[in-house]
Amino acid sequence: MSGFLLRRLVQAVVVVAGVVLIVFLLSQVIPGGECKAVLGPKATLVNCARFNRLNGFNQPVLVQFAKFLKGLVWPIWHPNLGYSYKFNEGVTQVIAQRLPRTLVLVGTATTLSLLIAVPLGIIQVVRRNHPTDYTLTGLSFLLYAMPPFLLGTLLIIWTSFDLGWFPSQPPSGVSAWAVFTDPRAFVLPLVTLCGITIASFSRYMRSSMMDALAEDYVRTARAKGASQRRVLYGHALRNALIPILTLIGLSFPAIVSGAVITETVFNYPGMGLLTVYAAGNSDIPLVLGTTLVATVATVVGSLVADVLYALADPRIRFGSL
Amino acid sequence: MTDAVHEDPVFGTDAQLTPVPLGFEPLAPGDVVPEGGEAGTSGGIGIQILRVFVENKLAVAGLVVVVSMVLFCFVGPFVYHTNQTNQQALLLTLHAITNGAPGAGRPLGTDGTGFDILGRLMYGGQTSLTVGFASAGVATLVGVSYGALSGFFGGWLDAVMMRLVDVLLSIPVIFLLIALVTIFQHVSATLLIGVIAFVSWLIPARLIRGETLSLRTREYVQAVRVAGGSRRRIVGRHIVPNAVGTIVVFATFQVADSILLLAALGFLGFGVPAPLTDWGTMLSNGSDAAGNGWWWQIYPAGLCIVLVVIAFNFIGDALRDALEVRLQRR
Numbered sequence: 001m002s003g004f005l006l007r008r009l010v011q012a013v014v015v016v017a018g019v020v021l022i023v024f025l026l027s028q029v030i031p032g033g034e035c036k037a038v039l040g041p042k043a044t045l046v047n048c049a050r051f052n053r054l055n056g057f058n059q060p061v062l063v064q065f066a067k068f069l070k071g072l073v074w075p076i077w078h079p080n081l082g083y084s085y086k087f088n089e090g091v092t093q094v095i096a097q098r099l100p101r102t103l104v105l106v107g108t109a110t111t112l113s114l115l116i117a118v119p120l121g122i123i124q125v126v127r128r129n130h131p132t133d134y135t136l137t138g139l140s141f142l143l144y145a146m147p148p149f150l151l152g153t154l155l156i157i158w159t160s161f162d163l164g165w166f167p168s169q170p171p172s173g174v175s176a177w178a179v180f181t182d183p184r185a186f187v188l189p190l191v192t193l194c195g196i197t198i199a200s201f202s203r204y205m206r207s208s209m210m211d212a213l214a215e216d217y218v219r220t221a222r223a224k225g226a227s228q229r230r231v232l233y234g235h236a237l238r239n240a241l242i243p244i245l246t247l248i249g250l251s252f253p254a255i256v257s258g259a260v261i262t263e264t265v266f267n268y269p270g271m272g273l274l275t276v277y278a279a280g281n282s283d284i285p286l287v288l289g290t291t292l293v294a295t296v297a298t299v300v301g302s303l304v305a306d307v308l309y310a311l312a313d314p315r316i317r318f319g320s321l
Numbered sequence: 322m323t324d325a326v327h328e329d330p331v332f333g334t335d336a337q338l339t340p341v342p343l344g345f346e347p348l349a350p351g352d353v354v355p356e357g358g359e360a361g362t363s364g365g366i367g368i369q370i371l372r373v374f375v376e377n378k379l380a381v382a383g384l385v386v387v388v389s390m391v392l393f394c395f396v397g398p399f400v401y402h403t404n405q406t407n408q409q410a411l412l413l414t415l416h417a418i419t420n421g422a423p424g425a426g427r428p429l430g431t432d433g434t435g436f437d438i439l440g441r442l443m444y445g446g447q448t449s450l451t452v453g454f455a456s457a458g459v460a461t462l463v464g465v466s467y468g469a470l471s472g473f474f475g476g477w478l479d480a481v482m483m484r485l486v487d488v489l490l491s492i493p494v495i496f497l498l499i500a501l502v503t504i505f506q507h508v509s510a511t512l513l514i515g516v517i518a519f520v521s522w523l524i525p526a527r528l529i530r531g532e533t534l535s536l537r538t539r540e541y542v543q544a545v546r547v548a549g550g551s552r553r554r555i556v557g558r559h560i561v562p563n564a565v566g567t568i569v570v571f572a573t574f575q576v577a578d579s580i581l582l583l584a585a586l587g588f589l590g591f592g593v594p595a596p597l598t599d600w601g602t603m604l605s606n607g608s609d610a611a612g613n614g615w616w617w618q619i620y621p622a623g624l625c626i627v628l629v630v631i632a633f634n635f636i637g638d639a640l641r642d643a644l645e646v647r648l649q650r651r
Contacts, residue, residue: 011487018488023500030504145631147581149588149601150623153608157619161612168612257495264589265608275496276589279503287503291496299491 121205152265249305380639394446403440464525472533
């Protein structure tokens with residue numbers, strides 16, 4: 001098991017290092033340089049030269065990269081991601097205010113999706129090829145093809161403007177805990193984000209469960225006279241759940257992407273909305289900063305999912321893989 | 322992030338790992354065997370593929386939707402003339418009305434600028450479909466070449482090339498798209514094609530690499546090698562053509578994904594600049610005024626996106642089934 005985890009950890013570190021390099025390279029390929037993006041396309045040569053000198057953009061690329069790296073890792077509890085021109089504040093500080101909001105949204109949505117999708121998948125297997133199965137299949141197909149921005153917009157129109165059930169604006173208050181003080185306002189963003197994941201999770205759960213039911217140990221259990229209930233929940237379900245853990249890890253990039261759109265639809269002040277705002281204002285350091293932070297969060301999330309996977313799968317736990 | 326697990330386990334493009342395609346039970350082998358003959362004797366392999374495809378009603382429906390949508394967007398404007406570019410001229414005409422409800426002369430109403438929505442759907446659809454097809458094409462081409470080379474050469478080159486794919490795949494797509502659009506500033510259809518292709522070539526690269534790894538040990542590839550065939554010939558004439566099923570299926574799904582990505586970018590405000598438009602931008606403009614009850618600015622554009630995406634997914638599923646049959650017939 002430690003071998004698997006060690007390999008996985010090294011892989012995560014390599015990926016993060018690669019992303020750091022890519023983010024740095026992206027900041028280097030801005031046409032006309034960062035100066036034109038910040039001071040405007042009509043900035044004079046003199047002003048640009050001055051801007052570059054002040055910000056150290058006139059130094060050799062390698063020196064800049066070394067500085068960038070040093071800022072990131074030292075001190076590690078306070079990484080320096082550059083300076084946001086729009087907020088006139090360090091990128092790290094700006095992101096630190098918004099990150100908890102996104103983590104709450106993504107975390108709650110992922111947990112909720114699992115709690116709903118796993119039973120849905122099981123129902124589809126138990127009622128295989130019955131109208132229930134077809135209905136759920138059709139529904140998940142529709143949800144899958146429904147982009148989150150459309151789902152969010154429709155939810156606002158129907159449940160907020162037409163029926164008045166939920167507010168169309170996010171929970172007020174800046175802190176991450178505001179959502180719990182105003183849960184009604186948190187419902188629509190949550191439903192939107194869950195919509196895209198439940199469809200794929202439940203489909204995967206269905207096929208994972210079907211695979212498990214085709215295994216030899218299920219036949220053995222049946223031959224020994226185990227009840228359908230025991231076969232389903234005692235044997236098949238426990239094995240079918242293991243691949244789901246991998247799926248969660250793999251789904252994090254998509255869920256985080258979905259969060260960007262959901263936050264924009266509902267004006268939910270998280271990192272996604274911040275990124276869209278920063279991009280709309282050509283605040284490149286902030287955009288690259290949120291990209292880096294979102295990626296690291298994704299990689300860490302996948303790592304955690306894989307650790308759980310290792311703990312859950314006896315073949316890995318006892319070291320045969 | 323392990324190579325053994327493919328990216329989208331549910332609606333993914335990897336035929337082997339998705340046991341039950343959405344909405345379809347796998348075709349029984351007997352379904353497609355020509356009557357009273359050996360497989361492959363009545364009609365070529367192409368005919369068989371076509372037959373399996375046509376038997377799938379959802380796929381045919383999907384194809385009909387796609388074809389009619391292409392006709393609607395590209396031929397429609399010749400039948401239904403509207404001004405979609407010149408706002409000044411538009412405001413001078415008598416019928417121009419902003420946010421007009423559907424009625425005589427404007428079947429789907431008008432938008433906030435006064436452009437006719439039905440005409441705008443055609444005009445925006447041109448961008449959406451063009452960017453969707455083009456970026457899927459570019460992504461497939463780049464991904465296939467990259468994956469084939471990586472898998473064929475193997476060793477440290479393969480390791481380095483695939484780590485790059487790992488790294489790029491771990492960046493959430495929307496963040497990468499936004500970062501690229503911000504860096505290159507002036508958004509145009511060409512830029513969007515490039516940017517969407519840049520985030521989409523990774524999956525086919527991985528798929529084709531896997532396929533290449535298994536193909537290159539096959540006997541016929543060994544035979545070409547022994548006979549002195551060049552590496553270029555092996556990759557170009559033997560490995561890529563044998564992976565064509567995977568490639569075609571991926572490309573079909575990718576068109577749907579590209580259209581969705583473009584719509585998402587449009588919705589976030591990074592679509593093509595006015596007076597150009599795309600379905601996502603139209604939806605975005607419409608939903609800004611969602612509280613006003615101007616449904617005609619929201620539903621038609623949303624419906625177009627969902628219809629085309631579902632249609633391409635149906636086609637992709639059917640192609641996967643049909644091409645799997647081809648593999649079984651070998």
